[in-house]
Amino acid sequence: MKHYRIVLLKGDGIGPEIVAQAAFVLKKAGERFGFGVEFDEALLGGSAIDAAGSPIPRETVDKCRAADSTLLGAVGGPKWDGLPGDQRPEAGLLGIRRALGLYANLRPSMIFPQLRAASPLKDSVIGNRLNVMIVRELTGGIYFGERGHRTVDGADAAYDTEMYSVPEIERIARVGFETARKRGGKLCSVDKANVLESSRLWRKTVARVGKEEYPDVELSNLYVDNCSMQLVRDPKQFDVIVTSNMFGDILSDEASMISGSIGMLPSASLGAGKAGLYEPVHGSAPDIAGTGTANPLATILSAAMMLRNSLGQPQAARAVEDAVSAALETARTPDIWTPGTKKVGCVEMGEIVRSLL
Numbered sequence: 001m002k003h004y005r006i007v008l009l010k011g012d013g014i015g016p017e018i019v020a021q022a023a024f025v026l027k028k029a030g031e032r033f034g035f036g037v038e039f040d041e042a043l044l045g046g047s048a049i050d051a052a053g054s055p056i057p058r059e060t061v062d063k064c065r066a067a068d069s070t071l072l073g074a075v076g077g078p079k080w081d082g083l084p085g086d087q088r089p090e091a092g093l094l095g096i097r098r099a100l101g102l103y104a105n106l107r108p109s110m111i112f113p114q115l116r117a118a119s120p121l122k123d124s125v126i127g128n129r130l131n132v133m134i135v136r137e138l139t140g141g142i143y144f145g146e147r148g149h150r151t152v153d154g155a156d157a158a159y160d161t162e163m164y165s166v167p168e169i170e171r172i173a174r175v176g177f178e179t180a181r182k183r184g185g186k187l188c189s190v191d192k193a194n195v196l197e198s199s200r201l202w203r204k205t206v207a208r209v210g211k212e213e214y215p216d217v218e219l220s221n222l223y224v225d226n227c228s229m230q231l232v233r234d235p236k237q238f239d240v241i242v243t244s245n246m247f248g249d250i251l252s253d254e255a256s257m258i259s260g261s262i263g264m265l266p267s268a269s270l271g272a273g274k275a276g277l278y279e280p281v282h283g284s285a286p287d288i289a290g291t292g293t294a295n296p297l298a299t300i301l302s303a304a305m306m307l308r309n310s311l312g313q314p315q316a317a318r319a320v321e322d323a324v325s326a327a328l329e330t331a332r333t334p335d336i337w338t339p340g341t342k343k344v345g346c347v348e349m350g351e352i353v354r355s356l357l
């Protein structure tokens with residue numbers, strides 16, 4: 001029997017609650033589909049600062065490197081907001097993405113038919129099928145560029161730098177084109193090329209990669225401001241979107257809401273190796289942490305992405321997604337609750353998914 005070693009980075013806020021439910025689901029998927037899952041925990045973010053004095057202890061990176069895959073909850077919270085940037089919980093998250101070379105973040109936004117009433121968009125806007133994949137560059141751009149303070153006209157000033165090299169753009173563009181090829185054959189590259197030099201290089205490079213390597217994929221370009229408007233005006237027009245680290249961060253929160261709640265949106269962070277890191281798109285939700293009401297489905301769906309992309313268990317992945325869909329027929333956490341459905345908490349939602357698996 002195949003055995004997988006999975007590292008759990010529970011993190012902060014609702015992180016431990018949602019990861020626990022996703023881990024149970026992975027275990028159950030193994031029982032049903034004939035593979036074993038062994039979990040190991042490691043510290044990341046605020047809890048790592050408190051326990052080990054660093055948002056990303058060395059041991060965490062070593063454990064993730066040795067594992068078959070990693071599942072992350074979320075990091076951050078008001079307790080650590082006053083720390084300098086490079087010591088914050090979020091620096092741990094950026095650090096692990098960088099250390100593992102996870103340059104491509106796949107954020108699929110789709111709407112389960114049962115959740116239509118939970119989406120703020122009208123039925124006529126959503127249509128029959130909504131399925132947008134955002135491919136976000138994850139280890140470059142303004143998140144990792146030079147930053148600091150200097151004095152301007154006698155006053156303190158701070159700066160961050162957006163920079164992309166041609167190889168960085170080429171590799172994320174290829175992920176975008178490959179993803180589009182396996183889906184609807186359409187790729188929209190999103191930038192701010194009317195203003196930013198880095199975006200002009202981005203657009204030129206994506207166009208060349210498309211022309212040379214993916215003539216079968218239909219490539220279009222949008223400025224990010226227009227894209228954010230188009231996502232709520234007519235989200236059906238999109239198949240795959242490829243964009244920079246910061247634009248992808250912002251657009252994916254927007255796209256998540258179309259699906260009813262950010263508590264539904266999973267993601268896969270992938271690099272050259274097979275292992276990857278799987279993380280919900282949302283954060284540690286300090287406002288509801290400890291109340292038992294967090295929606296675990298984004299994390300459970302992230303575990304499904306892990307089964308498919310890193311563990312080579314597509315049937316198990318499908319079964320988990322089907323169990324989530326079946327659970328939504330009756331049970332809802334408060335973020336996606338609509339009249340006529342049963343309101344449940346995080347643990348109960350996890351149990352229902354498991355019982356349907």
Ligand code: NAD
Pocket residue numbers: 014018073074075076077078090093262263264279280281282283284285286287288293294295296298335
């Ligand atoms: P957030 O995503 O944590 O929360 C935004 C809103 O969505 C809140 O009202 C929250 O209650 C709700 N929400 C989020 N996830 C939910 C879930 N699973 N179920 C139900 N409701 C959910 O964003 P924020 O409040 O801007 O950030 C809080 C902290 O999380 C910050 O420290 C931020 O840096 C961090 N953060 C971490 C990650 C990550 O670790 N991947 C991602 C985003 C934000």
Ligand code: IPM
Pocket residue numbers: 076090093094249281283
């Ligand atoms: C996300 C988060 C992170 C990001 C933060 C917490 C560093 O918002 O994963 O979307 O901006 O990448």
Ligand code: MN
Pocket residue numbers: 249250253281
């Ligand atoms: Mn984000």
